[in-house]
Amino acid sequence: MQKLTNKEEEIMKILWRLEKAFVKEILAEIKEDQPHYNTLSTIVRNLEDKKYVGHEAFGNTHRYYPLIPKEAYRKQFVNATIADFYDNSYKSLVSFFAKEEKISVAELKEIIELIEKQK
Incomplete structure (x- = not known):
């Protein structure tokens, strides 16, 4: 793509x-x-x-x-961005947003809950 x-x-x-x-x-x-x-x-x-x-x-x-669903493009774009700017580390991506105050502790807890539910 x-x-x-x-x-x-x-x-x-x-x-x-x-x-x-x-x-x-x-x-x-x-x-x-x-x-x-x-x-x-x-x-x-x-x-x-x-x-x-x-x-x-x-x-x-x-x-x-x-012809390309929005979700497929978004996935490709996000994966490429994480690879290019965060060395394929989602932890680095989330840390960046936390340092920039773009994500709150409550939102991080929601993300953890979502991850735990998927296990």
Whole structure:
């Protein structure tokens, strides 16, 4: 699975949310730094080339839909991030969030409970 650019990820988030959409519908969902219609169309076709997106033809226009589930991409992205930045250590990842005060003791206890329930 190829890594996506930030703009491609933005488009995929829209497609995951909408499930199926024409380029003009995707364009309407972009609030900031809205690209030109043709630029967006090129990005969507690139996503199709990367096998992230498929399409249904309606005459000369296409309705696009995700081929890769959001959860599959998230798993790949998280695993790659942990490998690249935390030496494949989930402990290092959680420690980072604790040091940055992005996770509370109560949340850590909830995580421990979830892990214990799965055993």
